[in-house]
Amino acid sequence: MKEADGQEIRRCHADGKASFALYFYTPLCGTCGIAEKMLTVIEAAVPTLPLYKCNINFAPELAREWEIESVPCLALIEEGKLTQKIYAMRSVPYLYGVLKRFMDTER
Template sequence: MKKLSLEHIGEAVQEQTYAALYLFTPLCGTCLVAGKMVDVTEKLFPQVTFIKADLNYIPTMADKYSVESVPCMLLFHQGRLINKIYAFQSVPYLHEELNHLIRADSI
C-alpha cells in the first residue's frame, strides 16, 4: 500500500480507474487491526490502487470527504467517491465491498 502526501493523493485518485484510500491515525488501535485487513485485501485486487494516509497530516481531506472517524476507507471509481467504510468487519466484508465497486462499473 502506498503512503502518499496530500498533493499526490488527489492525483492518484483521479488517475486510477479504481482507488481505495485508507485513512488512519497512528495511535488508533482499531486502525492497526483494520490496516492488516486492508493489506490482505489489497493482494486480492491488483486492479485497485490502494493508498494509505495519516489523517493527522491531511485534515483538508477529512473535510472534503466528510470523514467522521478512523479507520476509514474511501472507495473511488474514476476519481469519484463511491463509498465510505468505517466498520472493517472482516476481510470477506472488505472483499465484498470492493467487488461491489468493480461490479457496478461493469453493469
C-alpha cells in the same frame, strides 16, 4: 499499501478517471491497526489492487473536504468521484467483497 499524502491524493482524484481505495488512519489508533492488517491480507491476495493509505493527521484539508468523520475509514473513489465511505471494517471477506469492483479494472 502505498502511503499517499493529501496532495498526491488530490492529483489522482482530480484526474477524473482514477478508481482506487484510500484507507484513512492514525498511527495511535488500535482499531486502525486491525483494519490495516485486514487490508494487508487482501492486498497480498490481489497485489494489483489500487489501494492507498493516508495518515489523516497529514491531510486535514482533504478530511474536511471529504467529510471523513472518524478513523479507520476506507474511501472508495470511482472514476474520480468519492462514491462510498466505510467505517465498519467488519471482516476480511466483507472488505474483499467491497474492494472486488476495483480488481478487474485497468490502471
